[in-house]
Amino acid sequence: FPTSDTLVKPPNSNQSASSLSNRTPKRPRKRRTNFPMEKLMEQYLEQSAQAEDNFYRMEEQRLQAEDRRREAEHARELHMLQMLGQMFSSISSTRPSSPVTPPKTAPAVPSSVFSSASPSCARVFERYYSLGSTLKRGMDDDDNMLSLVKNIVPALTSKKHKGQDGRIGIIGGCQDYTGAPYFAAISALKVGADLSHVFCTKDAATVIKSYSPELIVHPVLDSPNAVEEIEKWLPRLHGLVVGPGLGREDLLLKTAKEVIEKCKARDIPIVIDADGLWLVTQQPSVIQGYQKGILTPNFMEFTRLYEALHHEPMDSSDHQRSVMQLSVAMGNLTLVLKGEHDLITDGSKVISCNIEGSGRRCGGQGDLLSGSMGVLAHWAHTVYQMAKNPSLVAAFGACSLTRQCNSQAFQQHGRSTTTSDMIQEIGSAFKKLFES
């Protein structure tokens, strides 16, 4: 928007006086009459720029209120549909002729609602929590976790408009790494977000754009007013993923840190991965204790974090203990230690995601994980806002999905499987795990 700085300013009084005196040295009256006119003009322009600013600010607020109103309306509609569904199912289950199949866990809830957790969602969640902190989990526990994930998946309905199922931002992408932010952002879209934004450096932007027209790419990360530029978008974002391909330059890390602070103030779920974890290792307080934060370290990143927080080497014979310890030290932050089994914890229990993947490791699998987790975190926090820790559900969902994609891609491509092949599998893996 035009501001008073960008408006053409009249020459200052000295310049005006000297230039006038050069041309017409003996016309003081003209000087006196011109000056107030210029001043008035300047004031008028400033006021109209200000009025324009105010107009756009109010318009933005109006749009946000409209979004909230539509979301609430939509949640109400879904809730009513859900209650109707439950009524019908209870009527049909009382019919003597209807086959009665006892549910394995809590009764299935129709695909998700965008409101507080429904009573049956909450029952599934409570039952899960009542399983205790043991890691020795069987099929039933996996089913429980999968039910929790299924419940957060929003229904696809023609009542919604673009953006309501999620607008996700990725902070990352620099000269060296353009693949990682692309993988994360496209995975967010393929999981079901409506819009995916990448905030990267100028030289990475054209490259990332050229990979996919689906992504919205902002070349702002290394601009002098990077934080302001990114902050403009935060009111529209539902989830943020910090780190894929961010690099470790001080300036970029400083920007990432400030953006994280702004997101926390707005209560936006934040997933931190890759170089974002490098930042957390230097300054743990940036995310410590933030209940909507999730860290997704690989073994190396985990070791660095552990040593930074505990000032001693970790006991690598007991990973479960170490993840719990680190989560507690981070203020019960949700952590995922990726590996042969993904260990997920919030400091009070450890969940292991063991869905079969494959023996194929290639760069970028972690980016698929963090990008999809960004969307699932938004959905989980929307649906389970009253329950204990929605981040655990989101983390389990994203780990399951990544491993399932890996398995499916491997069945087709074997040793030549790449992350792009895994991304191709997101749709069918998602359906198999969460929509069947």
Ligand SMILES: NC(=O)C1=CN([C@@H]2O[C@H](COP(=O)(O)OP(=O)(O)OC[C@H]3O[C@@H](n4cnc5c(N)ncnc54)[C@H](OP(=O)(O)O)[C@@H]3O)[C@@H](O)[C@H]2O)[C@@H](O)CC1
């Ligand atoms: N296409 C792209 O653009 C991609 C870009 N990417 C981006 O690259 C950036 C740097 O990320 P990073 O993970 O390579 O850096 P860092 O943490 O220093 O680790 C390096 C060393 O750690 C080790 N190591 C790793 N895993 C381990 C394990 N499980 N268990 C044990 N050791 C393990 C291993 O050491 P080595 O075995 O080689 O001695 C490895 O060489 C970051 O921005 C990221 O997003 C990636 O997303 C990939 C796709």
Ligand SMILES: Nc1ncnc2c1ncn2[C@@H]1O[C@H](COP(=O)(O)OP(=O)(O)OP(=O)(O)O)[C@@H](O)[C@H]1O
């Ligand atoms: N040994 C393993 N066996 C099976 N699956 C694994 C194994 N290691 C990692 N994975 C899977 O791959 C996903 C990504 O983990 P990985 O350790 O490759 O992350 P990363 O190093 O951060 O990835 P990136 O290359 O994107 O930086 C994990 O969530 C997990 O599901």
